[in-house]
Amino acid sequence: MKLGFLTACLPQLTLEQIVPWxxxxxxDALEVATWPSTGSRDFEASHLDVAALDQDGAEQVRALFDQHGVEISAFAYYENNLHPDERRRAEIAEHLRRNIDAAALLGVPYVGTFIGRDPGRSVKENIAVGDKVLPPLVDYATERGVKLIIENCVMEGWHPDGYPGNLAYSPELWEWMFSLGFYLNYDPSHLMWLGIDPVEALRPYVDRIPHAQAKDAQLDPRARTRYGFFGKTLERDNPWDVGWWRYRVPGLGDVDWRAVVDTLYEGGFTGTLSVEHEDPVWGGTEEKVKQGLIVAHRTLRPLIVA
Structure with missing residues (x-):
């Protein structure tokens, strides 16, 4: 098992700055953010222009990582592959294919994304659409020796009422994803607030989890009593502010990391455990984000066998 982090937490820095740090x-590894560059990195990070990557560029990237003894564990392009706007959905699919091409060129084994959802359709209706539009993406990746890994983030901010916006949030839906050829980029933080035991949910599926994310969640049951499970409604100005839980770096929330890592080992996991830093306490500035990554490292490194 290797310890890494998702570069999206440092959107203002370049790979040339992040890798040596x-x-x-x-x-040991970096999960590299590969959203399209839009000229603004405030919300989505673009640390590698996969659409423009050629052989010379790939050699430069390899040299950078080899120089510092760091690996690329996966590419990270987490977008809505069931977007209700078919034109936008096609754009997302095209950039996902460019990620796959770049991963094949660099020898990166995994590309991370979301299933997504059309919020105007029921879950069953979305699954029917997914059964048609998602397998070609899996086939495209498979033909190039790349696996598509789906993070089980709920993406409640994508739904107007805070309901799941990414149909990958439960083991029931994982099994549907697996039937299409996807793999799971397991993240226990989302399971915590859903009331799903992250260890028991993990145990049967480790063989379908080649990569995992390390993010913690801090729950506030008293606030849940006020707002309910789905979070704030009248007081919810920010779609991501549910009011009764928040993400933290590993060690500052309620996830039992010793049990999670032990279960991964028991199931034969040999991939990368990648810190996804979305902690509001250790965020806002480059200095704070880096300190949060240091806190996460102090929590996780003692659990990973050398």
Whole structure:
């Protein structure tokens, strides 16, 4: 098992700045953010222009990572592959294919994304659409020796009422994804607030989890009593502010990391455990984000066998 982090938490930095920092702070791998560059990195990070990557560019990227002894564990392009606007859905699919091409060129084994959802349709209706539009993406990846890994983030902010916006949030839906050829980029933080035991949910599926994310969640049952499970409604100005839980870096929330890592080992996991830093306490500035990554490292490194 290797310890890494998702580069999206440092959107203002370049790979040339992130890779040496990761190496100096004892991280083994990076899950590289590959959203399209839009000129603004405030919300989505673009640390590698996969659409423009050619052989020369790939050699430069390899040299950078090899110089510092760091690996690329996966590419990260988490978007809505069931977007209700078919034109936008096609754009997302096209960029996902460019991710797959770049991964094949660089020898990166995994590309991470979401299933997504059309919020105007029921779950069953979305699954019917997914059964038609998603397998060609899996086939495209498989033909190039790449696996598509789906993070089980709920993406409640994508739904107007805070309901699941990514149909990958439960083991029941994981099994549907697996039937299409996807793999799981397991993240226990989302299971915590859904009331799903992250260890028991993990145990049967480790063989379908080649990559995992390390994010914690801090729950506030008293606030849940006020707002209910789905979170704030009248007081919800930010679609992501549910009011009764928040993400934290590993060690500052309620996830039992010793049990999670032990279960991964027991199931034969040999991939990367990648810190996804979305902690509001250790966020807002480059200095704070880096300190949060150091806190996560202090929590997780002692659990990972050298």
């Amino acid at each position: 990761a190496a100096a702070h004892d991280y």
